[in-house]
Amino acid sequence: MKNDNTITIQNLKDLDLLVQQIRRLEQANERPEKKALQQYMSVFDNSGAPAIIIENDMLVSRANPKFEELTGFTKTEIEGRLKWPQFLVEEDRERMVRYHTLRRIREDKAPEEYECTVVTKTGQLKYIYMKVGMIPGTRRSVASFTDITSLKLTEQALRESDRRLSTLMGNLPGMAYRGSNDARRTMTFLSQGCRGLTGLDPAVLTGADAGGYADLIHPDDRKMVLAVIQKAVSQRRAYEMVYRIRLADNDGEKWVWEKGVGVFSPEDELVALEGFITDFTDQKRSEQALVQENIRLRSSMKDRYQFCGIIGKSPAMQQIYEMILKAAASDxxxxxxxxxxxxxxxxxxxxxxxxxRNRxxxxxxxxxxIPEGLFESEFFGYKKGAFSGAHVAKKGYIDMAEGGTLFxxxxxxxSLHMQVKLLRAIDQGGYTPLGGNEVLRPEIRIVAATNRDLKMFVQKGLMRKDFFYRIHIIPIHLPPLRERKEDLPLLIEHFLKKYDKQDHGELISGRVLEFMNxxxxxxxxxxxxxxxxxxATLNRLDLVDTDAHEPEGRLPDFRGPIEEQADVPDFRTAVRRFEKALILKTLEQSRWHREAAAKRLxxxxxxxxxxxxxxxxxxx
Ligand SMILES: Nc1ncnc2c1ncn2[C@@H]1O[C@H](COP(=O)(O)OP(=O)(O)OP(=O)(O)O)[C@@H](O)[C@H]1O
Known part of the structure; x- marks a missing residue:
């Protein structure tokens, strides 16, 4: 505080300085001169905070304009007329009188700062924070106030909304949570729904030495749950999943549905995970029952001639349909x-x-x-700027298949090198997109296909054993068409219906059908x-005869497209037709092995x- 007339008491700290100054003058035995006193009183009056001087008998002997503003009473109404307790709500009076008395017996016996509620002239309640000190050598005290009404009201509103929220959460059929992003899934808050869901009191899972929520998750699902959370959090998006938890006291298990999100600080640091977990057992059971029912119904269907767009009613194909359903029911x-x-x-x-996974x-x-050099970027994706030419980030196949199927x-x-990388990516290790630094842990199912003997590949060292065993879990052997000739008529009918606009179906003579057979x-x-x-489109039936004898009248052979297409409209179309015919012919010669055809050309x-x-x- 400076010693000139421009000083004002802006806050409680200034009040402190004022009291100390008076105290110093007293101690120095220098009676404050009239001018100095006037100066202090002017400071008091000009204070930015409401302030009053309270006499021994609790009469308010001086009030500054801010106090008038606070209470709505004028100086004349206050000074020498009203006692301090008269400004207070009934409930606070006894306490204030006690402090007042204590302070005069021994100053340090009474608290210096506290909250109370003032009633204004119009009966309005104001919450205040006040600081009181004795004026040394006198039985007077000086009190300064801070109006904290709006703070209190906000606090009350917050408490009320907290109360409503916890009533709401307590009545929800599930449990809301807040916890850390660690492998144990340590919880700092769990709503009352915890008891109904897990059989445990929230305190058991949130206490200082509580076990993490991860302990409740079924061991077979734990890895998946943690991986889903890590992935969503690293991408700043919500996570959602269905998994099993084990109930307290070995009381069986439940399916639960969880949805949550990472909470980030303004500095972009992950501070917590917040979300909601609810019982999903009934839905899951009916879903499973439906799948079983589907399997049962489908298996009991005799003479299926098509399944999910696959045509064929031979016993071999019926077995394939069974295998598909079994594979679909497992992961x-x-x-x-x-x-x-x-x-x-x-x-x-x-x-x-x-x-x-079909959604x-x-x-x-x-x-x-895929050329070897592009394998990693195609499978794992890359970030913008990962290499020259990476103008935008690109998702890899693995990421695209998240939650679904990678075929x-x-x-x-x-290659062997890529087998290692793929294996690591789909097992615990995860993978990192080129130019990125986060480790992604995919949740995908792999369905692989080949026309090679992979066991032989392993023996020859062309395929890693661990990679082979990772993909070779449910094998399905698709028979070639020559081993299920009974499907031919169905397939012919199907494809002609699909392509034939002019209904050539009837034109396929019995002899041609026999040849096809x-x-x-x-x-x-x-x-x-x-x-x-x-x-259907060219009105030509081309087959490369192998051992079969052609039917009488010969099927037309491949002929040069140019002579045949005398009505070629332009160069580009002609080239396109030529290319198409050439490729088709080469494919036929290569027995439809596409790599071999590419090599040939x-x-x-x-x-x-x-x-x-x-x-x-x-x-x-
Ligand atoms: N049973 C079937 N019913 C209907 N269409 C079929 C059937 N089998 C194969 N096809 C059709 O034949 C074509 C080749 O099938 P697909 O690509 O599934 O074979 P693939 O064994 O994966 O071949 P590749 O090993 O050369 O990749 C597709 O157009 C497909 O629709």
């Missing part, structure tokens, strides 16, 4: 063996579509078409599909696959 990895064109991808899709992605990857077609083409179908269903597609595998797509051959 284990699947490997599909079969020659090219037997429908391995169709089977993989059917497993995905009938499993409870997430099915991501097909042709491992044979690894031609899995035998994956004897034909070996090296390209399996894909070849049959392409032959019929061409037949001297094209890089990727380019060849692009062409197949552009010319609509792969989907034909």
């Amino acid at each position: 284990a990895n699947v490997i599909i063996y079969g020659e090219s064109g037997t429908g391995k991808e169709l089977v993989a899709r059917a497993i995905h579509d009938t499993s409870d 997430r992605n099915f991501v097909p990857v042709n491992c044979g078409a 690894l077609d031609e899995v035998g083409e994956i 004897r034909y070996e179908w090296p390209g399996n269903v894909r070849e049959l599909q392409n032959v019929l597609h061409r037949y 001297g094209l890089p595998v990727r380019t060849f696959f692009r062409k197949l797509k552009a010319l609509d051959i792969s989907s034909a």
Whole structure:
């Protein structure tokens, strides 16, 4: 505090200084001169905080303008007329009188600072925080106030909303939580719903030496739960999952549904996880019952001639349908063996579509078409700027398949080096997108496919044993078309219906059908599909005869497209038709082995696959 007239008491600290100053003058035995006193009184009056001087008999002898403002009484109404307790609510009076008396017996006996409630002239209540000190050598005290009404009201509103929230949470059919992001899932708060859900009192799980919530999670689900949380938190998004918990006292288990989110500080540090967990047992049980019922119904269906878009009613295909349903009901990895064109991808899709992953992605990857150098970026993705040319971040296949199915077609083409990386990614180790630093732990199911003998690959050292055993859990062997000729009529009918706008179906004579029946179908269903597609669009039936004898009247052979297409409208169309015919012919010669066809044409595998797509051959 400075010693001039411009000084004001801005707050309680200034009041302290004022009292100390008076005390010093007293101690120095220098009676404050009239002028100095006047100065102090002026400071008192100009104080930014309400202040009063209280006499021994509790009469207020001086009040500053701020106090007038606070209470609505004027100086004339207050000074020498009103006693301090008269400004207080009934409940506070006794306490204030006690402090007042104590302070005069021994100053340090009474608290210096406290809260009380003042009643204004109009009867309004004001919450105040006050500080009181004795004026040395006198029986007077000086009190200064801070109006904390709005603070108190906010506090009350907060308490009320807290109360309402906890009533609400207490009555919810589940438990709300706040906890740390650690492997034990330490909880700092659990709503009362904890008892109903887990059989445990919230205090048991939140106390200082409580075991973490992770202990309640079923051991088979724990890894998945932690991985889902880590992944969501690292991507700043909410997590949601269904898993099992074990109940207290070995009282069985429950399925629960959890949804939560990471809470971040303004400095962007993860401070907690908050969310909600609710009983999901009934829903899960009815879902499981439905899947079982589905399996039962489907298994009991006799003579199924098609399943999830797969055509075939041979006993071999019936067995495949059973296998698909069994694989769909489990979460284990699947490997599909079969020659090219037997429908391995169709089977993989059917497993995905009938499993409870069907709301997430099915991501097909042709491992044979990815050059070694691009493998990592294709599978793991990359961040923007990870390498020159990475102008935008790109998701990898693994991330795209999160929660769903990753279909690894031609899995035998994956190099040993990449097998290690993939294995680590899908097991505990996780993976990091190129140019990134967070470790992602995927939750995917792998369905792989191959037309090679993978056991032989392992023996020859072309496939790692651990990788093989990781993917070879449920094997499905798709029979080639020549071993299920009884499916031919159904397939022919199906494809002609699909492609034939002019209804050539009737034009396929008995002799041609017979020929088709004897034909070996090296390209399996894909070849049959392409032959019929061409037949429907070009009115030509091309088959490369192997051992079968052609029917009388010969099927038309492959002919040069230019002579045949005399009505070519332009150069580009002509080139396109030529390319298509050439590729089809080469595919036939390579028994529909696409890599072999690419090699024969001297094209890089990727380019060849692009062409197949552009010319609509792969989907034909
Ligand atoms: N049983 C079937 N019913 C209907 N269409 C089928 C059937 N089998 C295969 N197809 C069709 O044949 C084509 C090839 O099938 P798919 O791609 O699933 O075979 P694949 O075994 O994965 O072949 P590849 O090993 O060459 O990748 C697809 O267009 C598919 O729709």
